[in-house]
Structures are given as C-alpha cells and as structure tokens.
Amino acid sequence: MLLDIVQNTLDGLAIGSAYGLLAIGFTLIFGVMRRLNIAFGPSIMVGIFAGAWLHSQWSAGMIPVFLATLAGAVLASAYVERISFAAIRGDAALASMASSFAIWMQLEEAVVHVFPGRTYAFPTLQTIPMLEIGPVFLRPEYLAMFLTAAALILLLQWILTRTRFGLEVRTLADNPEAARVSGVNVAQVAFLTFLLAAVIGGVAGFLIAATDGQITPKIGLWATMKGLIAMVIGGLGSLRGALIGGLVLGVVEAQAQWFLGAAGREIVTYTLLFLALVMLPSGLAGRADAGARTEALRRL
Amino acid sequence: MDFYFGLLQIFGVHTLLGLSAYVVLLTGQVSMAQAGFYAIGAYAAGACTAMFGMHILPAVLIAGLLTAVVACVVGFPALRVKGLMLVVATLAFGEMVRLFFFNLTWQVERGGEMVGPNGAEGFRSIRYFPENGWEIWQVTGFIWIIVAVIMVALWWVDRTRAGAVLRAVGHDETAAQSIGLNLTAVKVGAMTAGGFIAGIGGGIYAHTVTHIEHGVFGVLLATFAIAYPILGGLGSIFGTLIAVLFIQGFLIEGLRFMGDWRSLLFGALIVLAMNLRPTGLLGEHAPRLSQLFGRKTNDHDKSLELKEAE
Numbered sequence: 001m002l003l004d005i006v007q008n009t010l011d012g013l014a015i016g017s018a019y020g021l022l023a024i025g026f027t028l029i030f031g032v033m034r035r036l037n038i039a040f041g042p043s044i045m046v047g048i049f050a051g052a053w054l055h056s057q058w059s060a061g062m063i064p065v066f067l068a069t070l071a072g073a074v075l076a077s078a079y080v081e082r083i084s085f086a087a088i089r090g091d092a093a094l095a096s097m098a099s100s101f102a103i104w105m106q107l108e109e110a111v112v113h114v115f116p117g118r119t120y121a122f123p124t125l126q127t128i129p130m131l132e133i134g135p136v137f138l139r140p141e142y143l144a145m146f147l148t149a150a151a152l153i154l155l156l157q158w159i160l161t162r163t164r165f166g167l168e169v170r171t172l173a174d175n176p177e178a179a180r181v182s183g184v185n186v187a188q189v190a191f192l193t194f195l196l197a198a199v200i201g202g203v204a205g206f207l208i209a210a211t212d213g214q215i216t217p218k219i220g221l222w223a224t225m226k227g228l229i230a231m232v233i234g235g236l237g238s239l240r241g242a243l244i245g246g247l248v249l250g251v252v253e254a255q256a257q258w259f260l261g262a263a264g265r266e267i268v269t270y271t272l273l274f275l276a277l278v279m280l281p282s283g284l285a286g287r288a289d290a291g292a293r294t295e296a297l298r299r300l
Numbered sequence: 301m302d303f304y305f306g307l308l309q310i311f312g313v314h315t316l317l318g319l320s321a322y323v324v325l326l327t328g329q330v331s332m333a334q335a336g337f338y339a340i341g342a343y344a345a346g347a348c349t350a351m352f353g354m355h356i357l358p359a360v361l362i363a364g365l366l367t368a369v370v371a372c373v374v375g376f377p378a379l380r381v382k383g384l385m386l387v388v389a390t391l392a393f394g395e396m397v398r399l400f401f402f403n404l405t406w407q408v409e410r411g412g413e414m415v416g417p418n419g420a421e422g423f424r425s426i427r428y429f430p431e432n433g434w435e436i437w438q439v440t441g442f443i444w445i446i447v448a449v450i451m452v453a454l455w456w457v458d459r460t461r462a463g464a465v466l467r468a469v470g471h472d473e474t475a476a477q478s479i480g481l482n483l484t485a486v487k488v489g490a491m492t493a494g495g496f497i498a499g500i501g502g503g504i505y506a507h508t509v510t511h512i513e514h515g516v517f518g519v520l521l522a523t524f525a526i527a528y529p530i531l532g533g534l535g536s537i538f539g540t541l542i543a544v545l546f547i548q549g550f551l552i553e554g555l556r557f558m559g560d561w562r563s564l565l566f567g568a569l570i571v572l573a574m575n576l577r578p579t580g581l582l583g584e585h586a587p588r589l590s591q592l593f594g595r596k597t598n599d600h601d602k603s604l605e606l607k608e609a610e
Contacts (some may be wrong), residue, residue, distance in 0.1 A: 012408040027374075036384055088574060092579065098527050098530040098531055098576040102566065221519060225519070236385070278378065
C-alpha cells in the first residue's frame with residue numbers, strides 16, 4: 001500500500017514534469033499575449049507526427065526524430081501566431097481564441113488527411129533496462145523524461161534571467177506599454193516567445209510520445225487540456241507555479257489511476273480541478289489578494 | 301427534401317446551444333460548460349419520454365428546468381473565478397458531466413425491452429417522434445417554434461432593463477458594481493438562463509437523433525457553443541443565428557463537396573472573419589471584452605487598453 005503510493009508518486013512526477021513543460025509553454029504565451037491559444041496542443045501534435053513520419057519512412061533514430069518533432073511544432077506554431085495572434089489586434093482576445101480554435105480544426109484535419117490510420121508508432125527508449133532502487137521500480141523512459149524536463153527548465157530559467165531576450169520577455173509580460181516605450185520590439189519578442197513555447201511544448205510532446213510508443217491525432221486536444229489544467233492549478237502567470245501544477249496533476253492522476261482505474265482517474269482529476277479553482281482561485285503559487293497576479297507576472 | 305429538413309433541425313438545436321452561450325457571454329463570462337448543460341438536457345428529456353412515456357413538450361420543459369437548476373448551483377462557485385480560470389473551471393465541469401454520463405447506467409423495462417442510459421453504449425431508442433407518427437416537417441416546425449419563442453424572449457429581454465444590466469456587467473464589472481448592481485445575482489442569473497436554453501436544446505437534440513452518447517458532448521461541442529456568439533458578435537441575438545448558419549450551413553454542409561480538405565477552408569474562413577471583424581459579425585456595439593483575458597483592470601491598465609484600441 002505505502003509502496004504503491006511511493007511508486008505512483010515517482011511515476012506521477014515523471015509524467016507530471018512533461019505536463020509542467022506544457023504548462024510552461026502556455027504560461028509563456030499567455031504572459032506575452034494575454035490571450036488563450038487553443039491551438040498550442042495541436043501544433044505540438046503536428047511536430048509529433050512529423051517525427052513519426054521520419055521514423056516510419058527512413059526508420060530514423062532518436063535524434064533526427066526529436067529534431068523533426070521540434071521543427072514541426074515550431075513551424076505549426078509560427079503559422080498559428082501569424083494567423084491568429086499577430087493579425088488580430090491585441091484587445092480582441094475572444095477573436096484570437098475563436099481563431100485559434102479554427103486553426104486547431106485545420107491542423108487536426110491536415111494531420112488526419114496525411115496520416116489516415118488510427119495510431120502510429122513512435123520510437124521509444126525501451127532498450128535501456130528497468131532500474132531498481134530497493135523495492136521501487138523506475139522506468140528508464142520516465143527517468144529520461146524527468147531529467148530532460150529538469151534540464152530544459154534550468155535552461156529556460158537561464159534564458160529568462162540572464163539574456164537580453166529574457167529581459168525583454170519579462171518586460172513585455174510585466175507591462176506591454178512600458179516595454180514598447182523602452183524600445184522593445186514588441187511584435188518580434190512576442191513572436192519569438194511563441195516559438196520558444198513551441199520548442200518547450202515540442203520537447204514535452206516528444207517525451208510523452210516516446211514513452212507511450214504510439215500516437216493518435218487526439219494527442220493535440222489532450223496536450224492542450226493537460227497544459228491548460230496544469231497552468232491553472234499552479235496559478236496564472238508564474239513559471240514556477242506552472243511546473244508545480246504539472247507535477248501535482250501528474251501525481252494525482254497516477255494515484256487515481258492506480259486506485260480507481262482509468263474512468264475514475266478522469267473523474268477525480270476534473271472534480272479536483274473544479275474544486276481547486278473554486279477554492280483557490282489564484283492557484284497554488286498565487287496569493288488571494290488582487291496584487292497577486294501582478295506579482296506573479298513580475299516573477300515570470 | 302428530408303435532407304434539408306434534417307439540416308434545419310441541426311440549425312435549430314445549434315442555435316439554441318449558441319444562444320445559451322450568448323447569454324452567459326453577455327455578462328463577460330466565457331463558459332465552456334454549455335456542452336455539459338446540453339448533455340444534461342438531452343439525457344433528462346430522453347429519460348422523460350423514452351423511460352416514463354411523457355409527452356415531448358413537458359419533457360423538454362423539465363429538461364430545461366432541471367438544467368437551469370444545475371446551472372444555478374454550479375454558477376455560484378464557478379463565477380468566483382474570472383477569465384481564463386473560468387474557462388478552465390467550466391471546462392472541468394463539462395468534462396465531469398460527460399464522464400458522469402459515461403458511467404451512468406439506469407434502465408427500466410418498457411414495452412418488453414430495456415431502455416435508458418447504458419454507460420458507454422449511450423442512451424438508445426429515444427423514439428418519441430417516430431412512435432407518435434410525427435412527420436419530419438412537423439418535427440422541424442416544432443423545433444423552430446421553440447427557437448423562435450426563445451429568440452423573441454431574448455430579444456425582448458435585451459431591450460429591457462435586464463438586458464442593459466447584463467451588458468453593463470459585461471462592459472465593466474467595477475462600474476456595474478459601483479452603481480449598485482449585484483454582480484453575483486446577475487452572473488448566476490445569466491448562467492441559469494443559459495442553462496435553461498441549453499437544456500431545452502439538448503432535450504430536442506436527443507429526440508432528433510434518437511441515440512445519444514457521452515462522446516458527443518465533449519470539448520469540441522463546448523468550443524463550438526462558445527464560438528457561435530464570438531463569431532456572431534454580441535450586438536444582437538441574430539449574430540449568433542447568422543454564425544450558426546455560417547458554420548453549420550455554409551462551412552460544414554456547403555463545403556462538403558471539398559471532401560477531406562473542408563476543415564482547412566473552414567478554419568481559414570473563420571480566421572478571415574475574425575480578422576475582418578474582431579468583435580464578431582454583428583458586433584458594432586458589442587462590449588469590449590479585452591479585460592477577460594487580460595489582467596484585472598485597474599485604472600492604469602484600463603487607460604492603456606483604451607489607448608491601444610484606438
């Protein structure tokens with residue numbers, strides 16, 4: 001019993017780190033755009049299918065597949081940004097949301113059209129043997145997932161706090177008007193942030209696909225939902241919150257899956273999410289006062 | 301000819317779905333729970349006629365009222381959160397409803413066979429219309445009479461003080477509160493009205509397709525529901541109607557000849573429409589909802605946003 005809980009927590013933390021990456025991608029986009037991008041998951045899906053295509057055509061190894069996944073996700077995201085965000089003026093948040101919904105339909109249809117089958121194989125890391133630490137098992141894919149996510153988050157932290165681009169992103173997230181006045185090229189920084197988010201989402205998508213070993217076009221909607229949920233659990237506008245939200249979501253799902261089965265897992269997840277939102281409207285990393293969001297944005 | 305009647309029926313139920321989201325959106329709330337409400341209405345009305353042998357009219361009315369009660373109960377906690385948090389909270393609620401029906405098995409014996417919701421199988425044989433000998437044009441007429449009644453009611457409400465109150469809350473919550481409006485009452489009221497309309501729409505939908513299952517009421521339907529009023533604009537209820545005709549009629553049916561590539565053009569046209577009319581097709585006097593996804597408006601931000609918009 002106790003051992004099960006420990007085991008589930010470990011598995012949950014691994015998958016949760018991928019959720020955390022998705023949530024961080026969402027947070028970056030939301031931070032600079034203040035608009036919801038429903039097509040974030042579907043653009044990651046395009047990347048994953050690009051990787052799977054490379055794998056099935058030339059049985060490419062892990063690294064080319066990884067690069068193809070990132071490239072696909074970045075290209076699809078650039079398309080989304082140009083069409084649904086750059087082209088629509090900043091205060092029409094709902095128009096961008098409806099527009100990114102339409103792009104989601106487009107991307108999904110395009111992928112289904114090019115890949116008519118139901119599921120496709122994705123290369124996995126299963127050649128590495130299972131690790132045993134005492135009575136607890138650690139799947140190598142999970143370990144790789146966790147370490148990659150951690151490395152990427154450290155890199156992102158470095159970019160945001162140590163580079164000029166990072167400073168511009170933070171300025172833009174803090175106050176768009178002040179950023180513009182102080183000479184930040186707002187449109188360009190927003191575009192690059194969008195692409196950065198796509199890279200992070202692409203890595204998360206690659207890790208998840210490489211763990212499961214098979215993919216369907218449904219993964220687009222799935223990734224949007226998980227990222228959105230993790231971001232909101234953690235509290236809007238905070239990268240640390242997004243990561244924590246992802247880890248919490250992963251652990252809760254793993255426990256519920258073990259004790260209640262697949263259907264129970266979904267119900268428990270959504271019920272907890274609803275309760276968490278209603279009881280802690282500013283998320284795990286936020287504070288209840290009105291200044292919390294500004295504060296959170298400053299920390300970004 | 302039956303095909304066109306079938307199409308009209310789809311327009312009818314989707315108009316109800318869109319209007320239910322429209323009412324909630326008027327107060328500035330983006331609700332993704334409408335598909336969940338629609339599901340509750342569908343199962344409730346199906347149960348009334350197929351399991352208990354009721355007439356269609358009270359069945360649809362019961363479905364609407366039941367859904368309104370659920371929407372009211374959900375509205376109180378859900379509307380404590382705003383903007384994106386509300387989107388996700390209502391999304392979670394919608395999925396909870398869908399999963400509830402996924403797991404619900406409740407059958408009674410009627411006329412020698414078991415009828416009722418049967419988990420993942422769905423709820424089969426809601427055959428009120430064929431059993432009672434309704435012609436397809438009668439069914440279509442019935443649906444559009446209900447749609448017309450609801451549209452006239454909404455149009456009338458929009459011209460009274462209640463409509464102004466809803467719009468005031470949608471424009472600027474702080475200002476609305478400062479002139480003494482009770483925000484909670486207005487928002488929960490709009491949610492309840494939205495739930496009532498969605499419940500009726502769902503109830504009718506269940507009877508036109510005769511077989512409902514949980515998968516229909518997912519995130520996709522919820523997104524369609526909110527896309528109608530966004531695309532149509534909040535200027536008038538006819539915006540939603542036009543958006544339904546545009547999406548369901550032109551984009552989904554009209555482009556069918558394009559086969560597999562339909563969705564690509566579908567997406568492109570919606571994007572084009574949103575680019576040309578960011579506040580919707582009929583949105584000239586629509587409230588600006590920039591504050592929805594932005595920061596909580598304080599004076600400083602507000603002035604900036606207004607400047608940007610000019």
